[in-house]
Amino acid sequence: MIATASQPTLTAFDWVPDFARGLVRDIRVRWALEELGLTYDVEVLNAFGAKPDGYVQRQPFEQVPAFADGDVELFESGAILLYLADRHPGLLPTDDAAAWTARCWVMAAYSSVESFINRLNSYDIFNADKPWAKDAREPAVALVNQKLKRVADALGDKDWLVGDFSVADIAMICVLENLRHSGLVTQQPVLVDYLARGKSRPAYGRALSGQLANFTGSPPAGWQK
């Protein structure tokens, strides 16, 4: 077998319910790759069935994306974003201190914002039929609103979180997009504009189209919409 130049590979799903379309975390990595103008391969997996042999070694939580670039194998979309931004110019400020601020915002998107959004979504989506979900939702909404205000305040009248568009914006915009069902972002006009600004980038459009185009599979047996 003749070795050929390899390009990065990431994993994605072949089908997810409507509420998750455009939100599965491989979109974050696709967006970064598209911004950098890199070509890549996508390995499409069944979200609900058994994963390929050995997948748990590539992705310890058996989620997507897993990512490979030569002999570097990565999991966790946030870490993959940091890797791509380190390896290729264009997604981090050139100033070292500002680059670290951008990395802080990547971590903030995942740890200080998304964790609260996921909690809210656990009530609104995954446990919506439970009698306790409505009450549990209240303090979760308050926390999400508090985090949204913090991000909006930090953004202020800037276009992007740190200098030019960076990996911090990919992380934060994709995290905030997880609130699309809730309408909560509309209470922060700064963030409405920020999301629109990010999502109008051609690279985001290509990333979204790419994820959606892979949903050629079928729901699992017995799936109730």
Place this chain on the structure above:
Amino acid sequence: MIATASQPTLTAFDWVPDFARGLVRDIRVRWALEELGLTYDVEVLNAFGAKPDGYVQRQPFEQVPAFADGDVELFESGAILLYLADRHPGLLPTDDAAAWTARCWVMAAYSSVESFINRLNSYDIFNADKPWAKDAREPAVALVNQKLKRVADALGDKDWLVGDFSVADIAMICVLENLRHSGLVTQQPVLVDYLARGKSRPAYGRALSGQLANFTGSPPAGWQK
């Protein structure tokens, strides 16, 4: 004014309730600094009162730790861990691919494990008096147990997540320690041993002592234990 060599500074709290003692996130940064043998200054803040002027520019969520090292200013303990591990040898594997695996585990600790632990703690600690908390707790426990099993499986019979002790272990052990009230970790003997192994390191002991020693303040007016 004569410039003197500066050392890193981090912020911490002057008082927190018992359930949070040893868990406030500055301990993660202290642990890394102690492992590296670096000296540092601690700026102690009131957790419940107004923060110093301009603190929100240093820490957009007005939490701790904020961190400064020369002209690099950071927030988010996970990002600070990555920064310290980049700047100083000793907390990441020397092999580049393995170092990226360790960074993935830092991100996994925050994003794929801690977010679920925090959700559980929101029922067990912050909303324990609510009539819905007991029901809401059930699916959250199942998710935490699933994540614990994943981490235990990944650890297997290794001492540390990636090669020698690394920043990945600081992140993961501190995240898992947030379950100390719940007893859930005891169901994964691999993780019980892992936590004991990490917490027996002298640097962890110094980090813990340092955090506890700063709790010289008083609870806010009207505090009910």
